[in-house]
Amino acid sequence: MTILPVDRAILAALQENSRISNRELAARVGLAESTTHERVRRLVDAGVITRFTAEVDPAALGRPMQALIAVQLRPQSAEVVTRFLDAVVDDPCVLDATVLSGETDVLIRVAVASSEDIRTFAWQKVTSVPSVRSIQTHIVYEHRRGPTLTAGAQ
Amino acid sequence: MTILPVDRAILAALQENSRISNRELAARVGLAESTTHERVRRLVDAGVITRFTAEVDPAALGRPMQALIAVQLRPQSAEVVTRFLDAVVDDPCVLDATVLSGETDVLIRVAVASSEDIRTFAWQKVTSVPSVRSIQTHIVYEHRRGPTLTAGAQ
DNA sequence: TCTGAAAGTTAAATTTG
């Protein structure tokens, strides 16, 4: 699918607010409503827009603390990684998990009410998986989003 | 603000799809439309929902590769960290940046077209900031989301 | 805090240029 400048404008507007009406979106990008509607549908169909979602602040729900837990696994096999993810990623304190190259095999981001909850997750849940060789916990002090995603490599 | 079970249902539904109509949301959570409408408004006002957004797949825009760049800064001061973030976080390849405790001070997540772009960002942009002492680049092999965020610590 | 109904607004599909 070819991404035109007008598609970038649509992507920018919808990332900033996915709930604006099709009418307002059309006005903002300077196309007819029917055209705008069709282009949004195509962006979804092409997999450029993966979902429309509401962002929720864990802190506002009583989980003001975030941490990264770096995990080293042994043996290092695809199956071990998959099994580890399946074992931990559904825990309610997990925000996401990333599989990496390098010393650390998996990086887990958690949001919790207090450091006690990190301890419980890290030392009860994570280290109870047999293939976990070692872990390190890092407190998240700040998190910043990059620029809005509107185009390929510049 | 008190989060009732019905609010969790609203949060779950809106995270899964922020574009469903208020009518459908009301039907799904079992409340009248007017009540549902009011509760969503309150969740936004209370800062529980921070924004409604469209998730975009960088790969579908021609940036199929992601990496984490771990950065160590010297001297380690609040101002150095802030200045570093200001210098790199607006680069178009940056998805987000996290300030951490531990060896690594900042973790930058990037989405790029090829490894050549990582090299350019890491060795042109990042290491050109004087306070950067060292960096390590890790390829992202896989990324998994945790469960939907609906409540405080369980 | 909730409901139900009324009034105004918007979406979605179609047709035509």
Place this chain on the structure above:
DNA sequence: CAAATTTAACTTTCAGA
């Protein structure tokens, strides 16, 4: 791709429980 049209669906407000 735009404009116009039409029907159906939706949002928003408010009186009242």
